Amino acid sequence: MTPSAMMKSQMHGLLAKCLQFHIVGAFIVSLGVAALYKFAVAKPGKKAYEDFYGNYDSMKDFEEMRKAGIFQGTKGIMEYKEFLQAE
Secondary structure: OOHHHOOOOOOOOHHHHHHHHHHHHHHHHHHHHHHHHHHHHHHHHHHHHHHHHHOOOHHHHHHHHHHHOOOOOHHHHHHHHHHHHHO
16 A cells, blocks of 8 residues: 555644634534523513512501511601601
8 A cells, every 4th residue: 555545644633623613612502501591581580670669669668567566776767757758
């Protein structure tokens, strides 16, 4: 068998070829995961916050908790609120 009839070695450029394949694959997978997170986690969470805080009255919630006895030092806060409304 003559040397010209033998196949060339497949090792030349093998690392570069494999790295290129894996870098492109990793980039595509990372874009897919980012898109999946945005549409499966971030958007529904943002919509839930908008729905909750769209009609949320913090003073009403605070009054209900104060009447339930959760807070201990709210008398001073309520006097300060009345002072601000008197001005």
